[in-house]
Amino acid sequence: MSETNSIPGATTQDATQEPPGGDGPVVEFKDVSITFDVKPILKDISFSVDRGETLVILGPAGCGKSVLLKLADGLIAPDSGSIRIFGQEITTMRERDQYKLRAHIGIVFQESALFDSLNVDDNVAFRLHEEHVPEAEAHTRVLEALKFVDLEGTSDKLPSELSGGMRRRVSIARAIISHPDLILYDSPTGGLDPITSTTIIELVMKQRDVSHTTSLLVTHRLQDAFALATHRYNTATGGMTPIPKDAAGHNVDQSTRFLMLNEGGIVFHGNTEELIHSDDPWIKEYLA
Protein backbone atom coordinates (compact mmCIF):
# COMPACT_ATOMS: atom_id res chain seq x y z
CA MET A 1 0.00 0.00 0.00
CA SER A 2 1.24 3.44 -0.82
CA GLU A 3 1.64 5.53 2.30
CA THR A 4 0.87 8.76 0.45
CA ASN A 5 -2.57 7.58 -0.60
CA SER A 6 -5.16 10.25 0.02
CA ILE A 7 -8.53 9.18 1.35
CA PRO A 8 -11.48 10.19 -0.79
CA GLY A 9 -13.91 11.97 1.43
CA ALA A 10 -11.61 12.05 4.43
CA THR A 11 -11.16 15.78 4.35
CA THR A 12 -14.18 17.02 2.49
CA GLN A 13 -17.86 16.23 2.60
CA ASP A 14 -20.19 17.37 -0.12
CA ALA A 15 -22.31 20.16 1.30
CA THR A 16 -25.35 18.71 -0.43
CA GLN A 17 -24.75 15.32 1.14
CA GLU A 18 -24.88 16.06 4.85
CA PRO A 19 -25.65 12.79 6.63
CA PRO A 20 -29.21 12.72 7.91
CA GLY A 21 -30.15 11.35 11.28
CA GLY A 22 -28.22 13.51 13.75
CA ASP A 23 -26.45 11.82 16.67
CA GLY A 24 -28.63 8.70 16.95
CA PRO A 25 -27.60 5.24 15.76
CA VAL A 26 -26.67 5.04 12.09
CA VAL A 27 -28.26 1.59 11.77
CA GLU A 28 -31.07 0.33 13.97
CA PHE A 29 -32.89 -3.01 13.54
CA LYS A 30 -35.94 -3.74 15.71
CA ASP A 31 -37.59 -7.19 15.67
CA VAL A 32 -36.76 -7.73 12.02
CA SER A 33 -37.90 -11.03 10.50
CA ILE A 34 -37.78 -12.33 6.96
CA THR A 35 -38.82 -15.63 5.43
CA PHE A 36 -37.93 -16.95 1.96
CA ASP A 37 -40.61 -19.33 0.67
CA VAL A 38 -41.39 -21.15 3.92
CA LYS A 39 -37.92 -21.00 5.48
CA PRO A 40 -37.39 -18.30 8.12
CA ILE A 41 -34.00 -16.64 7.47
CA LEU A 42 -33.96 -13.98 10.20
CA LYS A 43 -36.16 -14.03 13.30
CA ASP A 44 -36.76 -10.96 15.48
CA ILE A 45 -33.32 -9.42 14.93
CA SER A 46 -32.65 -6.29 17.00
CA PHE A 47 -29.39 -4.36 17.21
CA SER A 48 -27.98 -0.92 16.52
CA VAL A 49 -24.72 0.53 15.20
CA ASP A 50 -23.48 3.92 16.37
CA ARG A 51 -21.64 6.49 14.26
CA GLY A 52 -18.01 5.55 13.64
CA GLU A 53 -18.56 1.97 14.79
CA THR A 54 -17.57 -1.12 12.79
CA LEU A 55 -19.88 -4.08 13.31
CA VAL A 56 -18.44 -7.41 12.22
CA ILE A 57 -21.22 -9.89 11.45
CA LEU A 58 -20.14 -13.50 11.92
CA GLY A 59 -21.91 -16.79 11.51
CA PRO A 60 -22.00 -20.03 9.56
CA ALA A 61 -22.92 -20.10 5.87
CA GLY A 62 -26.64 -19.61 5.20
CA CYS A 63 -27.42 -17.98 8.54
CA GLY A 64 -28.67 -14.77 6.92
CA LYS A 65 -25.61 -12.48 7.08
CA SER A 66 -25.86 -11.24 3.49
CA VAL A 67 -29.65 -10.93 3.79
CA LEU A 68 -29.15 -8.70 6.83
CA LEU A 69 -26.83 -6.45 4.82
CA LYS A 70 -29.28 -6.20 1.91
CA LEU A 71 -32.04 -5.35 4.40
CA ALA A 72 -29.86 -2.54 5.75
CA ASP A 73 -29.51 -1.11 2.23
CA GLY A 74 -33.22 -1.50 1.50
CA LEU A 75 -32.53 -3.88 -1.39
CA ILE A 76 -35.00 -6.32 0.13
CA ALA A 77 -37.86 -5.62 2.52
CA PRO A 78 -38.45 -7.52 5.77
CA ASP A 79 -41.69 -9.34 6.49
CA SER A 80 -41.95 -7.56 9.85
CA GLY A 81 -40.00 -5.22 12.10
CA SER A 82 -38.41 -1.83 11.76
CA ILE A 83 -35.13 -0.80 10.11
CA ARG A 84 -33.92 2.75 10.65
CA ILE A 85 -30.91 4.05 8.71
CA PHE A 86 -29.66 7.52 9.73
CA GLY A 87 -32.83 7.67 11.82
CA GLN A 88 -35.11 7.17 8.83
CA GLU A 89 -37.49 4.22 8.63
CA ILE A 90 -36.70 2.45 5.35
CA THR A 91 -39.24 -0.39 5.48
CA THR A 92 -42.06 2.00 4.61
CA MET A 93 -39.98 4.36 2.47
CA ARG A 94 -40.71 4.62 -1.26
CA GLU A 95 -38.01 3.19 -3.54
CA ARG A 96 -37.52 6.67 -5.05
CA ASP A 97 -36.69 8.11 -1.60
CA GLN A 98 -34.44 5.16 -0.85
CA TYR A 99 -32.29 6.09 -3.87
CA LYS A 100 -31.62 9.46 -2.22
CA LEU A 101 -30.77 7.82 1.10
CA ARG A 102 -28.39 5.41 -0.63
CA ALA A 103 -26.28 8.36 -1.72
CA HIS A 104 -24.92 8.15 1.86
CA ILE A 105 -24.35 4.38 1.75
CA GLY A 106 -21.61 2.43 -0.01
CA ILE A 107 -21.81 -1.31 -0.52
CA VAL A 108 -19.23 -3.90 -1.52
CA PHE A 109 -20.94 -7.01 -2.88
CA GLN A 110 -19.82 -10.58 -2.27
CA GLU A 111 -18.86 -11.14 -5.91
CA SER A 112 -17.96 -7.46 -6.50
CA ALA A 113 -20.98 -6.94 -8.85
CA LEU A 114 -19.02 -4.68 -11.17
CA PHE A 115 -20.80 -3.65 -14.39
CA ASP A 116 -19.11 -5.99 -16.84
CA SER A 117 -19.68 -3.80 -19.90
CA LEU A 118 -18.03 -0.76 -18.28
CA ASN A 119 -14.32 -0.27 -17.71
CA VAL A 120 -12.82 0.32 -14.27
CA ASP A 121 -12.99 4.09 -14.64
CA ASP A 122 -16.69 4.08 -15.55
CA ASN A 123 -17.49 1.52 -12.85
CA VAL A 124 -15.90 3.64 -10.14
CA ALA A 125 -17.39 6.85 -11.52
CA PHE A 126 -20.87 5.36 -12.03
CA ARG A 127 -22.46 7.22 -9.14
CA LEU A 128 -20.70 10.49 -10.03
CA HIS A 129 -21.96 10.25 -13.62
CA GLU A 130 -25.48 9.65 -12.31
CA GLU A 131 -25.15 12.76 -10.16
CA HIS A 132 -23.90 14.73 -13.19
CA VAL A 133 -20.61 15.61 -11.48
CA PRO A 134 -18.43 17.54 -14.00
CA GLU A 135 -16.16 15.16 -15.93
CA ALA A 136 -12.91 16.76 -14.74
CA GLU A 137 -13.93 16.49 -11.08
CA ALA A 138 -15.20 12.94 -11.57
CA HIS A 139 -11.90 11.94 -13.17
CA THR A 140 -9.91 13.41 -10.28
CA ARG A 141 -12.06 11.60 -7.73
CA VAL A 142 -11.78 8.32 -9.62
CA LEU A 143 -7.99 8.62 -9.62
CA GLU A 144 -8.06 9.34 -5.88
CA ALA A 145 -10.28 6.34 -5.20
CA LEU A 146 -8.16 4.05 -7.36
CA LYS A 147 -5.03 5.32 -5.60
CA PHE A 148 -6.69 4.56 -2.26
CA VAL A 149 -7.12 0.93 -3.28
CA ASP A 150 -3.69 0.88 -4.95
CA LEU A 151 -5.05 0.27 -8.43
CA GLU A 152 -3.68 3.19 -10.43
CA GLY A 153 -3.21 2.40 -14.10
CA THR A 154 -6.19 0.07 -14.42
CA SER A 155 -8.72 2.70 -15.55
CA ASP A 156 -9.19 1.32 -19.06
CA LYS A 157 -9.43 -2.33 -18.10
CA LEU A 158 -12.69 -4.25 -18.16
CA PRO A 159 -13.68 -6.24 -15.04
CA SER A 160 -13.08 -9.49 -16.95
CA GLU A 161 -9.41 -8.50 -17.32
CA LEU A 162 -8.92 -8.18 -13.55
CA SER A 163 -8.15 -10.78 -10.91
CA GLY A 164 -10.68 -11.53 -8.14
CA GLY A 165 -8.75 -9.41 -5.64
CA MET A 166 -8.49 -6.48 -8.04
CA ARG A 167 -12.22 -6.65 -8.76
CA ARG A 168 -12.91 -6.53 -5.02
CA ARG A 169 -10.66 -3.46 -4.71
CA VAL A 170 -12.44 -1.74 -7.61
CA SER A 171 -15.71 -2.51 -5.82
CA ILE A 172 -14.34 -0.82 -2.66
CA ALA A 173 -13.24 2.19 -4.75
CA ARG A 174 -16.75 2.39 -6.22
CA ALA A 175 -18.27 2.21 -2.73
CA ILE A 176 -16.12 4.97 -1.20
CA ILE A 177 -16.02 7.45 -4.09
CA SER A 178 -19.18 9.24 -2.97
CA HIS A 179 -17.84 9.76 0.56
CA PRO A 180 -20.46 7.50 2.19
CA ASP A 181 -21.38 7.78 5.85
CA LEU A 182 -22.06 4.06 6.03
CA ILE A 183 -20.29 1.23 4.22
CA LEU A 184 -21.65 -2.30 3.95
CA TYR A 185 -19.08 -5.00 3.13
CA ASP A 186 -20.54 -8.36 2.09
CA SER A 187 -17.79 -10.97 2.54
CA PRO A 188 -15.11 -8.75 0.97
CA THR A 189 -12.48 -11.47 1.34
CA GLY A 190 -14.66 -14.42 0.31
CA GLY A 191 -12.95 -16.67 -2.23
CA LEU A 192 -9.64 -14.79 -2.12
CA ASP A 193 -6.19 -16.11 -1.23
CA PRO A 194 -4.76 -15.15 2.21
CA ILE A 195 -2.39 -12.46 0.89
CA THR A 196 -5.11 -10.74 -1.15
CA SER A 197 -7.50 -11.09 1.80
CA THR A 198 -5.02 -9.24 4.01
CA THR A 199 -4.81 -6.46 1.42
CA ILE A 200 -8.59 -6.12 1.40
CA ILE A 201 -8.79 -6.11 5.21
CA GLU A 202 -6.12 -3.40 5.27
CA LEU A 203 -8.32 -1.30 3.00
CA VAL A 204 -11.33 -1.83 5.27
CA MET A 205 -9.16 -0.88 8.24
CA LYS A 206 -7.81 2.17 6.42
CA GLN A 207 -11.33 3.39 5.72
CA ARG A 208 -12.27 2.75 9.37
CA ASP A 209 -9.22 4.41 10.96
CA VAL A 210 -8.65 7.32 8.60
CA SER A 211 -12.19 8.25 7.51
CA HIS A 212 -13.93 6.83 10.63
CA THR A 213 -16.77 5.61 8.45
CA THR A 214 -19.49 3.55 10.12
CA SER A 215 -19.46 0.08 8.64
CA LEU A 216 -21.09 -3.34 8.69
CA LEU A 217 -18.80 -6.15 7.61
CA VAL A 218 -20.06 -9.64 6.90
CA THR A 219 -17.49 -12.41 7.01
CA HIS A 220 -17.14 -16.04 7.92
CA ARG A 221 -13.34 -15.73 8.23
CA LEU A 222 -12.46 -15.33 11.91
CA GLN A 223 -8.90 -14.23 11.10
CA ASP A 224 -10.27 -11.22 9.18
CA ALA A 225 -12.62 -10.32 12.02
CA PHE A 226 -9.91 -10.52 14.68
CA ALA A 227 -7.39 -8.69 12.48
CA LEU A 228 -9.84 -5.79 12.39
CA ALA A 229 -10.33 -5.94 16.15
CA THR A 230 -6.67 -6.19 17.12
CA HIS A 231 -4.94 -4.03 14.48
CA ARG A 232 -5.06 -0.48 13.27
CA TYR A 233 -4.00 1.13 10.03
CA ASN A 234 -0.57 2.71 10.20
CA THR A 235 -0.34 5.61 7.78
CA ALA A 236 3.43 5.77 8.21
CA THR A 237 4.05 2.20 7.07
CA GLY A 238 1.02 1.94 4.83
CA GLY A 239 -0.05 -1.31 6.46
CA MET A 240 -1.70 -2.69 9.60
CA THR A 241 0.05 -2.90 12.93
CA PRO A 242 -1.05 -4.53 16.22
CA ILE A 243 -2.78 -2.21 18.65
CA PRO A 244 -0.59 -1.67 21.75
CA LYS A 245 -2.12 -2.08 25.21
CA ASP A 246 -3.67 1.09 26.60
CA ALA A 247 -3.73 2.25 30.21
CA ALA A 248 -6.68 -0.05 30.96
CA GLY A 249 -4.82 -3.01 29.52
CA HIS A 250 -6.95 -3.23 26.34
CA ASN A 251 -5.24 -3.94 23.05
CA VAL A 252 -8.32 -4.07 20.84
CA ASP A 253 -10.08 -1.46 18.74
CA GLN A 254 -12.97 -0.18 20.84
CA SER A 255 -15.01 0.93 17.83
CA THR A 256 -15.12 -2.61 16.45
CA ARG A 257 -17.95 -4.79 17.74
CA PHE A 258 -19.27 -8.22 16.85
CA LEU A 259 -22.68 -9.64 15.98
CA MET A 260 -22.96 -13.41 15.70
CA LEU A 261 -25.88 -15.05 13.93
CA ASN A 262 -27.00 -18.65 13.99
CA GLU A 263 -30.20 -20.22 12.68
CA GLY A 264 -31.76 -16.82 12.05
CA GLY A 265 -31.17 -15.41 15.52
CA ILE A 266 -28.52 -13.34 17.31
CA VAL A 267 -26.32 -15.46 19.56
CA PHE A 268 -23.89 -12.68 20.49
CA HIS A 269 -23.64 -8.89 20.26
CA GLY A 270 -20.78 -7.15 22.00
CA ASN A 271 -17.14 -6.13 21.89
CA THR A 272 -14.05 -8.22 21.20
CA GLU A 273 -13.22 -9.03 24.82
CA GLU A 274 -16.79 -10.08 25.61
CA LEU A 275 -16.69 -12.36 22.58
CA ILE A 276 -13.38 -13.97 23.50
CA HIS A 277 -14.50 -14.55 27.11
CA SER A 278 -17.99 -15.76 26.24
CA ASP A 279 -19.09 -18.94 28.05
CA ASP A 280 -21.62 -19.87 25.39
CA PRO A 281 -20.70 -23.40 24.22
CA TRP A 282 -21.76 -22.69 20.58
CA ILE A 283 -19.61 -19.54 20.44
CA LYS A 284 -16.66 -21.39 22.00
CA GLU A 285 -16.98 -24.13 19.40
CA TYR A 286 -17.31 -21.58 16.58
CA LEU A 287 -14.21 -19.69 17.71
CA ALA A 288 -12.17 -22.84 18.32
Place this chain on the structure above:
Amino acid sequence: MPLPSPENFIKQKVAAVQEYSILTGTALSDIFSGPHYWADVFTQMDSIGVGSMPIVVLTGFFTGCVLSLQSATALKEFGAISKTGGLVALSMVRELGPVLTGLMISGRNASGMASELGSMKVTEQIDAMRALGTDPVRKLVVPRIIASVVMLFFLTIISDAVGIAGGALVSVNLMGLNPQTYLADSYRSLVYGDVIQGLVKPLFSGFIISTVGCYFGMKTTGGTQGVGRATTQAVVVSSVFIIVVDFLVSRVMLVIFGG
Protein backbone atom coordinates in the same frame (compact mmCIF):
# COMPACT_ATOMS: atom_id res chain seq x y z
CA MET B 1 -40.62 -34.55 -11.40
CA PRO B 2 -43.84 -34.04 -9.38
CA LEU B 3 -46.63 -32.13 -11.08
CA PRO B 4 -47.35 -28.71 -9.51
CA SER B 5 -50.75 -28.41 -7.86
CA PRO B 6 -53.31 -26.54 -10.00
CA GLU B 7 -53.70 -23.98 -7.23
CA ASN B 8 -49.97 -23.18 -7.16
CA PHE B 9 -49.80 -23.17 -10.95
CA ILE B 10 -52.61 -20.60 -11.20
CA LYS B 11 -51.11 -18.52 -8.39
CA GLN B 12 -47.76 -18.43 -10.19
CA LYS B 13 -49.36 -17.33 -13.47
CA VAL B 14 -51.45 -14.65 -11.78
CA ALA B 15 -48.36 -13.41 -9.91
CA ALA B 16 -46.40 -13.30 -13.19
CA VAL B 17 -49.14 -11.22 -14.86
CA GLN B 18 -49.17 -8.94 -11.82
CA GLU B 19 -45.36 -8.49 -11.88
CA TYR B 20 -45.39 -7.86 -15.65
CA SER B 21 -48.17 -5.28 -15.25
CA ILE B 22 -46.32 -3.50 -12.45
CA LEU B 23 -43.08 -3.40 -14.49
CA THR B 24 -44.80 -2.08 -17.63
CA GLY B 25 -46.87 0.41 -15.61
CA THR B 26 -43.78 1.72 -13.84
CA ALA B 27 -41.85 1.92 -17.12
CA LEU B 28 -44.72 3.75 -18.85
CA SER B 29 -44.94 6.32 -16.08
CA ASP B 30 -41.14 6.72 -16.17
CA ILE B 31 -41.28 7.46 -19.92
CA PHE B 32 -43.34 10.55 -19.18
CA SER B 33 -41.21 11.78 -16.26
CA GLY B 34 -37.50 12.55 -15.93
CA PRO B 35 -34.68 11.84 -15.72
CA HIS B 36 -34.19 10.15 -19.09
CA TYR B 37 -31.11 8.27 -20.21
CA TRP B 38 -30.97 9.49 -23.81
CA ALA B 39 -27.48 8.11 -24.43
CA ASP B 40 -28.77 4.65 -23.52
CA VAL B 41 -31.83 5.20 -25.75
CA PHE B 42 -29.59 5.96 -28.76
CA THR B 43 -27.30 3.03 -27.96
CA GLN B 44 -30.32 0.72 -27.91
CA MET B 45 -31.67 2.27 -31.11
CA ASP B 46 -28.36 1.47 -32.77
CA SER B 47 -28.37 -2.07 -31.42
CA ILE B 48 -32.04 -2.82 -32.14
CA GLY B 49 -32.53 -0.74 -35.28
CA VAL B 50 -29.25 -0.66 -37.19
CA GLY B 51 -28.17 -4.05 -35.86
CA SER B 52 -31.37 -5.70 -37.07
CA MET B 53 -31.33 -4.17 -40.56
CA PRO B 54 -29.71 -7.15 -42.34
CA ILE B 55 -32.22 -9.72 -41.07
CA VAL B 56 -35.18 -7.41 -41.65
CA VAL B 57 -34.07 -6.60 -45.21
CA LEU B 58 -33.38 -10.24 -46.06
CA THR B 59 -36.62 -11.49 -44.51
CA GLY B 60 -38.73 -8.77 -46.09
CA PHE B 61 -37.11 -9.13 -49.51
CA PHE B 62 -37.49 -12.90 -49.79
CA THR B 63 -40.99 -12.82 -48.31
CA GLY B 64 -41.96 -10.41 -51.11
CA CYS B 65 -40.23 -12.67 -53.65
CA VAL B 66 -42.00 -15.84 -52.57
CA LEU B 67 -45.34 -14.08 -52.17
CA SER B 68 -45.06 -12.76 -55.70
CA LEU B 69 -44.05 -16.16 -57.05
CA GLN B 70 -46.91 -17.99 -55.40
CA SER B 71 -49.62 -15.41 -56.05
CA ALA B 72 -48.60 -14.76 -59.67
CA THR B 73 -48.77 -18.48 -60.41
CA ALA B 74 -52.28 -18.69 -58.92
CA LEU B 75 -53.51 -15.44 -60.47
CA LYS B 76 -52.23 -16.46 -63.90
CA GLU B 77 -54.82 -19.26 -64.01
CA PHE B 78 -57.59 -16.65 -63.71
CA GLY B 79 -55.92 -14.26 -66.12
CA ALA B 80 -55.36 -11.79 -63.31
CA ILE B 81 -51.55 -11.79 -63.16
CA SER B 82 -51.59 -7.98 -63.38
CA LYS B 83 -53.07 -7.97 -59.86
CA THR B 84 -49.87 -9.47 -58.42
CA GLY B 85 -48.48 -6.09 -57.39
CA GLY B 86 -51.60 -5.20 -55.44
CA LEU B 87 -51.71 -8.55 -53.69
CA VAL B 88 -48.04 -8.38 -52.67
CA ALA B 89 -48.31 -4.77 -51.51
CA LEU B 90 -51.48 -5.37 -49.51
CA SER B 91 -50.08 -8.51 -47.88
CA MET B 92 -46.76 -6.91 -47.06
CA VAL B 93 -48.09 -3.61 -45.72
CA ARG B 94 -51.05 -4.98 -43.79
CA GLU B 95 -49.71 -8.24 -42.38
CA LEU B 96 -46.44 -9.79 -43.40
CA GLY B 97 -44.22 -6.73 -43.02
CA PRO B 98 -45.30 -5.89 -39.44
CA VAL B 99 -45.67 -9.49 -38.22
CA LEU B 100 -42.49 -10.92 -39.73
CA THR B 101 -40.44 -7.92 -38.65
CA GLY B 102 -41.89 -8.26 -35.15
CA LEU B 103 -41.07 -11.96 -35.01
CA MET B 104 -37.54 -11.48 -36.34
CA ILE B 105 -36.82 -8.65 -33.89
CA SER B 106 -38.36 -10.72 -31.13
CA GLY B 107 -35.97 -13.58 -31.90
CA ARG B 108 -33.00 -11.26 -32.01
CA ASN B 109 -33.76 -8.61 -29.39
CA ALA B 110 -36.20 -10.04 -26.83
CA SER B 111 -33.67 -12.82 -26.33
CA GLY B 112 -30.82 -10.30 -26.18
CA MET B 113 -32.61 -8.17 -23.59
CA ALA B 114 -33.57 -11.17 -21.45
CA SER B 115 -30.05 -12.60 -21.50
CA GLU B 116 -28.32 -9.25 -20.88
CA LEU B 117 -30.59 -8.22 -18.02
CA GLY B 118 -30.72 -11.80 -16.73
CA SER B 119 -26.93 -11.95 -16.53
CA MET B 120 -26.92 -8.62 -14.71
CA LYS B 121 -29.55 -9.93 -12.30
CA VAL B 122 -27.77 -13.16 -11.38
CA THR B 123 -24.42 -11.37 -10.92
CA GLU B 124 -26.06 -8.78 -8.61
CA GLN B 125 -25.39 -5.93 -11.06
CA ILE B 126 -29.05 -4.86 -10.87
CA ASP B 127 -28.81 -4.76 -7.06
CA ALA B 128 -25.53 -2.84 -7.39
CA MET B 129 -27.28 -0.32 -9.63
CA ARG B 130 -30.05 0.15 -7.05
CA ALA B 131 -27.45 0.40 -4.29
CA LEU B 132 -25.70 3.14 -6.25
CA GLY B 133 -28.93 5.13 -6.33
CA THR B 134 -29.98 4.38 -9.92
CA ASP B 135 -33.43 3.10 -10.81
CA PRO B 136 -32.86 0.03 -13.04
CA VAL B 137 -36.27 0.45 -14.68
CA ARG B 138 -35.36 3.96 -15.81
CA LYS B 139 -31.81 3.05 -16.78
CA LEU B 140 -32.37 -0.35 -18.42
CA VAL B 141 -36.05 -0.87 -19.27
CA VAL B 142 -37.26 2.55 -20.44
CA PRO B 143 -34.49 3.06 -23.06
CA ARG B 144 -35.21 -0.39 -24.50
CA ILE B 145 -38.95 0.33 -24.74
CA ILE B 146 -38.45 3.68 -26.47
CA ALA B 147 -35.81 2.27 -28.82
CA SER B 148 -37.86 -0.83 -29.70
CA VAL B 149 -41.07 1.06 -30.43
CA VAL B 150 -39.36 3.75 -32.53
CA MET B 151 -37.04 1.43 -34.45
CA LEU B 152 -39.62 -1.27 -35.13
CA PHE B 153 -41.79 1.37 -36.77
CA PHE B 154 -39.02 2.26 -39.22
CA LEU B 155 -37.83 -1.32 -39.68
CA THR B 156 -41.37 -2.28 -40.69
CA ILE B 157 -41.43 0.47 -43.33
CA ILE B 158 -38.10 -0.85 -44.67
CA SER B 159 -39.40 -4.42 -44.63
CA ASP B 160 -42.55 -3.37 -46.54
CA ALA B 161 -40.49 -1.49 -49.13
CA VAL B 162 -37.97 -4.25 -49.79
CA GLY B 163 -40.78 -6.82 -49.81
CA ILE B 164 -42.60 -4.94 -52.55
CA ALA B 165 -39.28 -4.52 -54.37
CA GLY B 166 -38.57 -8.26 -54.08
CA GLY B 167 -42.04 -9.00 -55.43
CA ALA B 168 -41.37 -6.67 -58.34
CA LEU B 169 -38.09 -8.39 -59.10
CA VAL B 170 -39.71 -11.82 -59.28
CA SER B 171 -42.83 -10.61 -61.14
CA VAL B 172 -40.84 -8.79 -63.78
CA ASN B 173 -37.94 -11.19 -64.26
CA LEU B 174 -39.56 -14.58 -63.71
CA MET B 175 -43.23 -14.01 -64.46
CA GLY B 176 -42.76 -11.52 -67.31
CA LEU B 177 -44.97 -8.82 -65.74
CA ASN B 178 -44.60 -5.21 -66.85
CA PRO B 179 -42.83 -3.27 -64.05
CA GLN B 180 -45.10 -0.26 -64.45
CA THR B 181 -48.18 -2.48 -64.18
CA TYR B 182 -46.82 -4.04 -61.01
CA LEU B 183 -45.97 -0.74 -59.35
CA ALA B 184 -49.15 0.99 -60.46
CA ASP B 185 -51.29 -1.85 -59.12
CA SER B 186 -49.32 -1.89 -55.88
CA TYR B 187 -49.87 1.83 -55.40
CA ARG B 188 -53.54 1.73 -56.42
CA SER B 189 -54.43 -1.15 -54.13
CA LEU B 190 -53.16 0.51 -50.96
CA VAL B 191 -55.50 2.86 -49.16
CA TYR B 192 -54.99 5.06 -46.12
CA GLY B 193 -56.42 2.47 -43.71
CA ASP B 194 -53.99 -0.21 -44.91
CA VAL B 195 -50.98 1.98 -44.23
CA ILE B 196 -52.29 3.04 -40.82
CA GLN B 197 -52.97 -0.59 -39.92
CA GLY B 198 -49.48 -1.62 -41.00
CA LEU B 199 -47.82 1.16 -39.04
CA VAL B 200 -49.81 0.77 -35.83
CA LYS B 201 -48.90 -2.90 -35.43
CA PRO B 202 -45.13 -2.39 -35.02
CA LEU B 203 -45.78 0.07 -32.18
CA PHE B 204 -47.48 -2.74 -30.25
CA SER B 205 -44.87 -5.31 -31.32
CA GLY B 206 -42.00 -3.06 -30.19
CA PHE B 207 -43.67 -2.56 -26.82
CA ILE B 208 -44.28 -6.30 -26.42
CA ILE B 209 -40.73 -7.28 -27.40
CA SER B 210 -39.08 -4.83 -25.01
CA THR B 211 -41.37 -5.30 -22.02
CA VAL B 212 -41.45 -9.10 -22.26
CA GLY B 213 -37.67 -9.29 -22.83
CA CYS B 214 -36.96 -6.96 -19.90
CA TYR B 215 -39.51 -8.67 -17.65
CA PHE B 216 -37.99 -12.12 -18.07
CA GLY B 217 -34.50 -10.63 -17.70
CA MET B 218 -35.32 -8.73 -14.52
CA LYS B 219 -36.91 -11.73 -12.83
CA THR B 220 -34.16 -14.22 -13.72
CA THR B 221 -33.05 -16.54 -10.97
CA GLY B 222 -30.92 -19.67 -10.91
CA GLY B 223 -27.58 -18.70 -12.42
CA THR B 224 -26.60 -19.35 -16.03
CA GLN B 225 -29.30 -22.01 -16.40
CA GLY B 226 -31.84 -19.41 -15.34
CA VAL B 227 -30.51 -16.96 -17.94
CA GLY B 228 -31.00 -19.58 -20.66
CA ARG B 229 -34.52 -20.29 -19.44
CA ALA B 230 -35.39 -16.58 -19.34
CA THR B 231 -34.09 -16.10 -22.89
CA THR B 232 -36.21 -18.92 -24.28
CA GLN B 233 -39.32 -17.80 -22.40
CA ALA B 234 -38.86 -14.22 -23.63
CA VAL B 235 -38.77 -15.28 -27.29
CA VAL B 236 -41.67 -17.71 -26.99
CA VAL B 237 -43.96 -15.38 -25.02
CA SER B 238 -43.19 -12.27 -27.09
CA SER B 239 -43.71 -14.17 -30.37
CA VAL B 240 -47.08 -15.50 -29.23
CA PHE B 241 -48.09 -12.06 -27.90
CA ILE B 242 -47.15 -10.42 -31.21
CA ILE B 243 -49.40 -12.76 -33.21
CA VAL B 244 -52.29 -12.48 -30.73
CA VAL B 245 -52.06 -8.68 -30.62
CA ASP B 246 -51.74 -8.62 -34.43
CA PHE B 247 -55.10 -10.36 -34.66
CA LEU B 248 -56.70 -7.97 -32.16
CA VAL B 249 -55.28 -4.86 -33.85
CA SER B 250 -56.36 -6.17 -37.27
CA ARG B 251 -59.89 -6.68 -35.97
CA VAL B 252 -60.06 -3.18 -34.48
CA MET B 253 -58.57 -1.60 -37.60
CA LEU B 254 -61.00 -3.40 -39.89
CA VAL B 255 -63.85 -2.12 -37.76
CA ILE B 256 -62.47 1.43 -37.89
CA PHE B 257 -61.41 1.58 -41.55
CA GLY B 258 -63.59 -1.15 -42.99
CA GLY B 259 -62.53 -4.31 -44.85
